[in-house]
Amino acid sequence: MSTSVPPRRSDCPISYSLDFLGxxxxxxxxxxxxxxxxxxxxxxxxxDEKIATNILADRLSRLEAAxxxxxxxxxxxxxxxxxxxxxxxxxxxxxxxxxxxWGAKHDPGxxxxxxxxxxxxxxxxxxxxxxxxxxGKG
Amino acid sequence: MSTSVPPRRSDCPISYSLDFLGxxxxxxxxxxxxxxxxxxxxxxxxxDEKIATNILADRLSRLEAAxxxxxxxxxxxxxxxxxxxxxxxxxxxxxxxxxxxWGAKHDPGxxxxxxxxxxxxxxxxxxxxxxxxxxGKG
DNA sequence: GTGTTATACTTGCAAAATGCAAGCTCAGCA
DNA sequence: TGCTGAGCTTGCATTTTGCAAGTATAACAC
Numbered sequence: 473m474s475t476s477v478p479p480r481r482s483d484c485p486i487s488y489s490l491d492f493l494g495x496x497x498x499x500x501x502x503x504x505x506x507x508x509x510x511x512x513x514x515x516x517x518x519x520d521e522k523i524a525t526n527i528l529a530d531r532l533s534r535l536e537a538a539x540x541x542x543x544x545x546x547x548x549x550x551x552x553x554x555x556x557x558x559x560x561x562x563x564x565x566x567x568x569x570x571x572x573x574w575g576a577k578h579d580p581g582x583x584x585x586x587x588x589x590x591x592x593x594x595x596x597x598x599x600x601x602x603x604x605x606x607x608g609k610g
Numbered sequence: 611m612s613t614s615v616p617p618r619r620s621d622c623p624i625s626y627s628l629d630f631l632g633x634x635x636x637x638x639x640x641x642x643x644x645x646x647x648x649x650x651x652x653x654x655x656x657x658d659e660k661i662a663t664n665i666l667a668d669r670l671s672r673l674e675a676a677x678x679x680x681x682x683x684x685x686x687x688x689x690x691x692x693x694x695x696x697x698x699x700x701x702x703x704x705x706x707x708x709x710x711x712w713g714a715k716h717d718p719g720x721x722x723x724x725x726x727x728x729x730x731x732x733x734x735x736x737x738x739x740x741x742x743x744x745x746g747k748g
Numbered sequence: 749g750t751g752t753t754a755t756a757c758t759t760g761c762a763a764a765a766t767g768c769a770a771g772c773t774c775a776g777c778a
Numbered sequence: 779t780g781c782t783g784a785g786c787t788t789g790c791a792t793t794t795t796g797c798a799a800g801t802a803t804a805a806c807a808c
Contacts, residue, residue, distance in 0.1 A: 481634075482658035483721030485713025486641045486706060494634035495794095496619075503624045513756050520620035524796050529757060539716075551804060552755075560716055567712055568624060570705040575623030578677075578698050583621030633765095651785050662767050667786060689775055690784075751807085758801070766793070771786105778781080 475533040489567075492538045497523055497531050499571070502540070502557070502564055506603060511554040512546075540564070557607050565603050569596070613671040627705075630676045635661055635669050637709070640678070640695070640702055644741060649692040650684075678702070695745050703741050707734070 478491045493499055504510040504519055516528055523531075532555060535541040540561040546552040557564075569592050576584035592599050616629045631637055642648040642657055654666055661669075670693060673679040678699040684690040695702075707730050714722035730737050 480719075481660075483717075483719060484638075484641070484658065485710045485717060485720050485722040485727075487638060487659055488713035488717040488720065489709040490634050490637060494632070494637070496628050496632035499628060499632070500622075500625060503622070514754085517756095520622065521625055522619075524798095525757070526759080526797090527795070530794095549805095563712055563715060567705065567708040570708050571627040572623045574701055574705055575626035577701060579621075579623060579626040581618075581621060582623050582626065584623040589623075652783090655785095662769095663786070664768090664788085665766065668765095687775095749808100753804105753806080755804085756802085759799080760797105761799105762795100762797090764793100764795070766791105768791090769789090771788070773784100773786080775784090776782085778779100 475530070475537050477537060492534075492540065493564075493567075495531075497521075497527055498535060499564075499568065501528070501531055501535065501555075502561065503568060505541075505555065505557055505561075506565065506568060506607065511556060512552070513555075516555075535561075562604055562607060565600050569599065613668070613675050615675060630672075630678065631702075631705075633669075635659075635665055636673060637702075637706065639666070639669055639673065639693075640699065641706060643679075643693065643695055643699075644703065644706060644745065649694065650690070651693075654693075673699075700742055700745060703738050704734075707737065 481487050481491060500519065500521055500523070501516055504516055508515075508519070510516055510519075513528070513532070516532075517523065517525060532541065532543075536543055536555075538560075539558055541555050542558050543553050544556055546554050572584060573589060573592055576582045576586075576589045619625050619629060638657065638659055638661070639654055642654055646653075646657070648654055648657075651666070651670070654670075655661065655663060670679065670681075674681055674693075676698075677696055679693050680696050681691050682694055684692050710722060711727060711730055714720045714727045
C-alpha cells in the first residue's frame with residue numbers, strides 16, 4: 473500500500489481535514505492513543521472495532537506521513553516502536569471531544585461515561601489541557 | 611444504492627459518530643448547508659470538491675436516514691425540495707468548527723478567512739449560536 | 749545453537765465503495 | 779407539442795476494504 477499525501481480537493485479547511493481524517497479508522501487510532509493510552513501496533517489491533525491488520529498498517533503510515541503521528545523506539549525495548557501524537561496530532565483533541573459529545577448525545581445505546589461527557593461540556597479547556605499534558609509536548 | 615443504517619462497530623461515541631460521518635463527503639455536504647447556505651441538490655453539485663452525482667444522492671439519503679438532514683418541499687416551488695439540518699444535524703456545528711480550526715492551522719495553503727477562524731477561537735459560543743439561529747430550530 | 753513464541757507487519761484475493769459518463773423522469777414553459 | 783433544466787439512476791471501470799494466510803525478526807527456553 474502506497475502512503476503518499478492525499479490529493480487536495482480544495483482550499484477549504486474542512487475539506488483539508490477530511491482529506492487526512494475522512495475515513496472510518498484514522499480517528500479511531502487517534503482515539504486509542506488519546507483516551508486508551510495505547511501506543512503499540514498490537515494494542516490498536518485489540519480495540520473493539522476490530523480493525524484489519526493491513527488497514528491498521530496503512531493508516532499508521534498515512535498518519536505518520538501526514539505528520540499527525542510519529543513512530544519512536546520503545547525506551548523499554550529499543551527494537552520495538554511506539555506510535556505517538558505529534559503537536560499536529562494533539563491539536564485534534566478538540567475535534568475528538570466534539571465527536572464524542574455528539575455521539576454520546578445521539579447514540580441511544582452509547583457506552584460513553586456520562587460524567588466524562590458532562591465534564592467535557594462544563595470544563596472543556598481543563599479536559600483539553602489534561603489530555604495535552606498526558607501526551608507530552610508531542 | 612441501499613441506504614440502510616450502518617452497522618454499529620462498538621459502543622464508543624466516537625466510533626458511533628464515524629459510523630455516520632466517517633467518509634470524505636458527508637461532512638462536506640453539511641458544511642455546504644451550514645457555511646454555504648446551500649439547500650438544493652444542484653447547489654451541492656457545484657461545490658469546489660466536485661462530488662459525483664451518484665455519491666451525492668447516496669450521501670443525502672444516508673444523512674436523511676441517519677436523521678441528520680431532512681428533505682422538505684421548497685416553499686417557492688413545491689415540486690422541488692430542500693435539504694435542511696435537523697436538530698441532530700445542528701449539533702454537529704461544534705465538530706465542524708473544530709475541523710475548520712484544525713485545517714486552517716495546519717494547511718499551509720488554506721483559504722480559510724483568518725478573521726472568522728480567530729472569531730471561532732475567541733468567541734466560540736457566539737459563533738455556534740449564530741449558526742444555530744441562521745439554520746432555524748431544524 | 750535449535751526450536752518456540754510473540755510482535756509487527758505483508759501479500760493475495762474477493763467484496764464493496766467510488767468515480768465518471770451517460771441516461772432517464774418529470775415539471776414548467778413556449 | 780416540444781424543449782429545457784433540475785434531480786436523480788444506471789452501467790461499468792477503478793480503487794479501497796476486509797479477511798485469511800504468510801513472512802521477518804527478536805526474545806527466550808532448553
